[in-house]
Amino acid sequence: MAKTFYITTAIAYANASPHIGFALESVQADAIVRAHRSWKEDGYFLTGTDEHGSKIARAATAAGVTPQEFVDTNAAEVRKLKEALNLSWNTFIRTSDRKAHWPVAQDLWRRIEASGDLYKKTYEGLYCVGHEAFVTQKDLVDGKCADHQKAPEVVSEENWFFKLSKYGTEIEAKIKSDELLILPETRKNEILSLLKEGLDDISFSRPSKDLSWGVPVPDDASQTMYVWADALSNYISGCGGTVRWTAHPADVHLVGKDILRFHAAIWPAMLLSAKLPLPRSIFVHGHILVNGEKMSKSVGNVVDPFELVKQYGADPVRYYLLREIPSGNDGDFSVEKFIERYNGDLANGIGNFAARVLTLGAQAGELSVVAEDPAVAKKIADARTHVREKIEGFRLHEAVAAAWELIKFGDQYVNEKKPWDKTVSEEDKRASIANAALILEASAQLIEPFLPATAAAIAQGIVRKDRTLQLSKIGNLFPRLTK
C-alpha cells in the first residue's frame, strides 16, 4: 500500500462565513496534498469546523436560532469552499458531531485523566454578567467592561486543569531536534523561546452552567470541555478516532501564526499525556493583509472568497493565494495585484503557452515523441525536482515559481526552434513541436497541485498513444483582464 500522507487545516470557527484567510489555508493544504498524491502517496486531507463555545451560543441567541441551527448554517458555508475552490479534502469534521467527534474527545480526555494530568482547581476571575463570561484586565476601560459599561464581579469557579507544565521540557527537546518539525524556522524559534519561559497549566473545562454548548466532560456532568480538549481532538476524530484511526498522527498540521502555540505546545502535550504519537510537522502560514492593512470586521475590509471565485474563477484565486502570498509570511491582497498576476502569469504565461503549442500541434497532426531533446528532458526533470523540494520545505510560492520556470523555458524553446519558419525542415519542425508538447504536458502535471482545473483542461488537448501525441486546440484558458 502507498504511504499515507495526512494533512490538516485548523478547523474554522463556525461563527461566520469563511473569509479569505481560511481559503488561503485550505488552498495551501490542498496544493500540498495534491502534490503528495502526484508523488504516488495516499493523501488524506482533513478540514472542518470548530462549533462550540459561549461565543457561538451567544451569537445564536442574538440571531434567534439554536446553537445547532446556527453552526449548521455556517458549517455549510465553510463546506462550500470545497466546490468553490476545488478542494480535495477527504473528511469534513464538525465538533458538534456527537457520533464522530464527541466520543473521541471524551476518549482523549479519559486517557489524559488516566495519566494523572487532570486536576480540579478553583479559578478566580473577573466575571462580566453582560458577557456571561470571564473577561481580562485588557477588556476593561476604567474598571468597567467596555461592551457593557459595568464593573465585572470577582467570581471563583471550579475547573479541570491540565498539567501542561509537565511536558514543556520534553516538547522543547522534540522541537529543537526537529522530531516535531516547525516551519518556517522563525516560527520554530518563536515557540522555542516561549517554551523556554515555561508553560503554565491551563484550564481544560468550564462549569456547564456557564458553558453548556460543548462536549460534556466524561463522568462530570457539571463541567463542559474547554476549547483545547474539544477542538484539538478533531485531528483524531477526523481520521477515524482512537479506536480505528487510519491516519493519526498527521504529517502536517497547517495552522495560522496566531494559533501556533496551541498546536506546538498544548496539542503535543495532550498527545504525550494520552500516550499517543505526535504529529510530524507543523507548517505555519501568515495572514493576509488587504491593501496593506490588517483585515478586520470592524474596518470592513474582509475579503469574501466566494465573491472572488465568482468573478475570476477558482484557479486564478488559487493561483494568487499560492503565488503572491509567501507561505510562512504575511502577504497582501489587492485587486490590482490580482489582475497583474492573472495577466502576467496566467493569461500571458501558461494560457498563452498552451494556446501556441496546441495550435502548432493541431496543425502538425500526429507527432512522434521518439526524438526527445535532451535539453528539454533535463529541464523537465529539474523543474520536477525543484517544485518538489520547495513544497517539502513549505515554500509554496517558490514551488509555483519553479513550475513557471518550465513554462518560460517552453516559450524560449519555441521561439528558438521557430517551427513556423519555412526554412526549417519538416522533420525538425515536427520534432520541435513534439518537444514543446512534452514541455506543455509536463507543465500541466507540475501545476496540477496548484491549478487542478487548468491542468485537466490542458491534458484534454494532448492525447498520448504509445509514442505518439495528437494535439488539439482547447478554449482560451485565461482571457486577459482589463481593469
Add this chain to the structure above:
RNA sequence: CGCGGGGAAGAGUACCGGUUGCUCGCAAGGCUCAUAACCUUGAGGUAGUGGGUUCGACUCCCACCCCCGCAACCA
C-alpha cells in the same frame, strides 16, 4: 516594557562575506505559431542612519531612527 519581522532601482521581492538576482512597469530590437502575446537587450539601486569587525559587508557585531506584527484562544 517584553518578544518577533522588516527598512534595497517607480512598485513588489530573493540570496549571499568578495561583479545586487527576480517579477511588474519603462525603453529599444526581434518574431508572427500564440490571448496587442512571446523572445532578446537596455536604462534605473552609493541596499534606513551612524559606528565597529575584516584585505574586503547589502550580507557579521553595536547603537540609533522609522514601519509592522505578537503578548492565551479572529487563518
